Amino acid sequence: MPLDDDLAAFLELVKKSILCGERTAMHLLTPEKARIEYDISTQILDESGPPVANVTDIAILCRDGNSINARLYQPTEFAQVTQPQPVLLYFHGGGYCIGGLESHDSLCRSLAALTPCYVLSIAYRLAPEYRFPTAVYDAQDAYQWVISNGHEHSLDTNRLAVGGDSVGGTLATGLTIAAREEKWQQPACQILLYPCTGAWQKTGSHRRFSQGYLLEEKTLQWMFTNYLRDETDRADWRFAPLQAKNLCSLAPAIVILPEFDPLLDEGIAYADKLKAAGVATCVKIYSGMIHDFARLGNIVNDAYQVRKDIADTLAATFYLN
Numbered sequence: 001m002p003l004d005d006d007l008a009a010f011l012e013l014v015k016k017s018i019l020c021g022e023r024t025a026m027h028l029l030t031p032e033k034a035r036i037e038y039d040i041s042t043q044i045l046d047e048s049g050p051p052v053a054n055v056t057d058i059a060i061l062c063r064d065g066n067s068i069n070a071r072l073y074q075p076t077e078f079a080q081v082t083q084p085q086p087v088l089l090y091f092h093g094g095g096y097c098i099g100g101l102e103s104h105d106s107l108c109r110s111l112a113a114l115t116p117c118y119v120l121s122i123a124y125r126l127a128p129e130y131r132f133p134t135a136v137y138d139a140q141d142a143y144q145w146v147i148s149n150g151h152e153h154s155l156d157t158n159r160l161a162v163g164g165d166s167v168g169g170t171l172a173t174g175l176t177i178a179a180r181e182e183k184w185q186q187p188a189c190q191i192l193l194y195p196c197t198g199a200w201q202k203t204g205s206h207r208r209f210s211q212g213y214l215l216e217e218k219t220l221q222w223m224f225t226n227y228l229r230d231e232t233d234r235a236d237w238r239f240a241p242l243q244a245k246n247l248c249s250l251a252p253a254i255v256i257l258p259e260f261d262p263l264l265d266e267g268i269a270y271a272d273k274l275k276a277a278g279v280a281t282c283v284k285i286y287s288g289m290i291h292d293f294a295r296l297g298n299i300v301n302d303a304y305q306v307r308k309d310i311a312d313t314l315a316a317t318f319y320l321n
Contacts, residue, residue, distance in 0.1 A: 003260055004288035010299050027222035031097050038098040047297035049109025053079035062141045069123040071101045073108055075116035086159035086318035087118040093166030095223025096127045096135055114311030127227040136238045139171040140178055159318045162187045169195025174238050176250040189317045190253045191310055194263050194291055199240035203265035213260050215291035242270055247277035254282045254313050258289035
């Protein structure tokens with residue numbers, strides 16, 4: 001299927017704005033400037049999320065004594081409910097360098113409202129100020145915080161899912177591996193939106209979509225250069241889950257991939273490896289879509305559709321199993 005018409009028009013505008021000097025390619029920006037531009041663009045590209053009953057800011061204490069911010073979304077269905085309810089622990093994308101609570105507010109609101117479930121969005125610390133494996137440890141500490149403290153916020157820790165987009169998906173699936181290794185409880189499921197899973201970006205889809213499809217190769221390597229301490233970190237499964245020798249006994253997974261995403265092939269490879277390890281895995285490829293399309297609510301209808309599809313998976317996991 002060809003690239004979605006609305007996305008093609010959007011990408012052409014992005015290309016022209018760079019050529020005309022109205023916009024600077026991300027890999028030429030400082031991380032601070034890139035964060036500002038990313039958050040500003042979110043206001044233009046994504047619609048406002050649906051209303052929820054309550055939004056609570058939470059500080060989570062990490063193993064090094066510092067705190068990270070988190071945001072808990074309570075759907076309207078739970079406004080008058082006192083018993084614990086299911087929760088999705090969500091990690092935003094942005095190549096470990098950009099993104100945060102604001103850039104993914106609409107997406108998290110949608111998942112909370114459509115499922116319904118609580119959604120706890122985590123603002124793990126960003127690179128290059130905090131390099132690998134800080135984000136990994138922050139994700140693990142957030143997971144442990146939910147298990148230990150969730151009851152204080154009416155969270156049912158027996159119905160706890162993990163999810164994320166792009167590198168957020170990497171953090172989410174890495175949590176399931178760490179949980180198995182550390183003998184923590186497995187989450188109910190893992191929701192992986194176009195996750196980064198490969199150590200080296202040399203697949204066919206990386207070659208086909210290296211430029212002109214929003215997530216460009218130079219930007220991706222700029223992000224990883226800012227995040228990794230050195231090249232040896234690439235072989236660590238916490239950065240590249242495809243490097244993990246054992247994927248057995250992990251939570252069921254849904255892997256969501258856009259057709260025109262440089263991460264497509266490594267996403268398929270990871271899903272295949274999960275299946276080979278006996279992990280119940282569903283793969284869905286969205287025709288005509290690009291990386292980060294779940295946050296392009298003002299551009300494509302599939303942004304809503306993928307949120308609905310994820311919510312349906314979460315609802316089935318939380319309420320039917």
